Amino acid sequence: MITSEDPIDGISGELANNTWTLQTALVTFIAISWYNVVELLILVLCTFRRWKGLYFWSLLLSSCLGVFPYSLGFLLKFFTGANSFLSVTVLTVGWWTMVTGQSFVLYSRLHLVLRDERTLRRVLYMIIANFFFLHIPTTVLTFGSNVADRNPLFVHGYNIMEKIQMTGFTIQEVILSALYVYETIKLLRLSSDKSKRKIMHQLVGINISMFVMDLILLGLEYASYYAVQITLKGAIYSVKLKLEFAVLGRLVDVIHGPRRFMPANSLALSSFPYANGSTAFHPPPANPNRSEDFYAHSMTGAISNAERSGEKSAVPDGKILAMTEFSTWVEQRPQSHLCHGEEREA
Structure with a gap:
């Protein structure tokens, strides 16, 4: 049971270590998130000729309606006197869209390297199931820890569920990255084109980098650095979206050849x-x-x-x-x- 003397480090809207260094770090992470979102928005709108498709919308929504409101919600929560219901609602909507949206970004291009329809359907079912099994319980405990009477039972439950959902979503993204790496390595064996092999190597490197970033977030969560973890998460997800945008679009030309009429x-x-x-x-x-x-x-x-x-x-x-x-x-x-x-x- 958590007592009133235990440091909650931002779970219910208060920072246990409210120092200038911590505040500066949190604001820096939020600023990085917003900068990456603005840059990615400009790149997406200028690059796509047709504003449609799962890849386009998952990329756009996970950044604009995901990373941005997620970081804004924590800015309101930690640094303003905004209503708790408002800040928690904003960050929760952003969290849903950011985490699940990023998985849909990977899923939307997975068919380029993976031709097994059964595996693709199972990946889709996994993403949908995790939305209900991980997002919904965590959201209930989040509102209970911040909006209601901040009952210690809600805070204690949130502490446990936060680690469970972080682990679950990390496993989900590791599975997606592992499928990309495995299938890309198989394609590398077929291609002798140096330019194509370079893009394939970039795809492998980016998925390994995303795995390392997920491990960093998971380590901070289990070390109970809540405020640092949740603000750094927005910055990391914005970086992952930019990396995916940089290489997944080029993957189309690698697999199918340049899209031009000849x-x-x-x-x-x-x-x-x-x-x-x-x-x-x-x-x-x-x-x-x-x-x-x-x-x-x-x-x-x-x-x-x-x-x-x-x-x-x-x-x-x-x-x-x-x-x-x-x-x-x-x-x-x-x-x-x-x-x-x-x-x-x-």
Whole structure:
């Protein structure tokens, strides 16, 4: 049981060590968070041509409606006489959007390196389940520790639940990062392009860096440095979002190739070489900028035509090739099988 003499270090809105050094550190962390949010907002709005999609909205909301209100709530809580209900509501909404939103940012690009639909669904179910199992109980205890009569039972319960939810969300992000690292390493073995390998190495390095940052936050939580941990969390999440934005967008070009309309290349890719040296032309889809749609259309169309004509290709039935896999398959084919396709492109 927590007594009135125990240091609560900001759990119910009061700092146990209210020194100038601590206050300066907390304000610095909040300022870093806001600076990164403003910079990321400008980059996102200027980079995306179409403001839609899970990646765009998860990135935008987790920064603007996540990191910003999360840090603002703690600024109100620690440094102003604002109403407790207001500050806790603001930081709670920000916390929900920041933590779960960042996981959705990773999830939105996971399909580029991971083709197993069952695993992708399980990852999605994990993110949704953790929202209810970790966010909701912690929120109830947060309001009980700050808005109600600040009963020591709520504070004690919050101390326990805070560690549980921190551990749970850390495990969730470690799983997402581990999937990226594992699948990226497999792709590195297929690619000989130095520029692509460089981006893949950056993706691995960023996920390892995010794992280290999560461990720092978890260590501060178990050491009971509550005020430092929760304000540093906003700064760390803003840095992680910027790192993810820097490399995940380039991952599209690595997997599918540059998103530009090139009729000659489209013709070459749509001409799928069979075992007997013949090709079957398939027009590109209506939206050539959607490279993932184009490749799926070309590969599945060629395979189905081969089946109808009784010809056998070297690709297993029903397989949709990723661009990296298709490139590797073509490189391994005898040159004589590709001559006819090259003549058509010329």
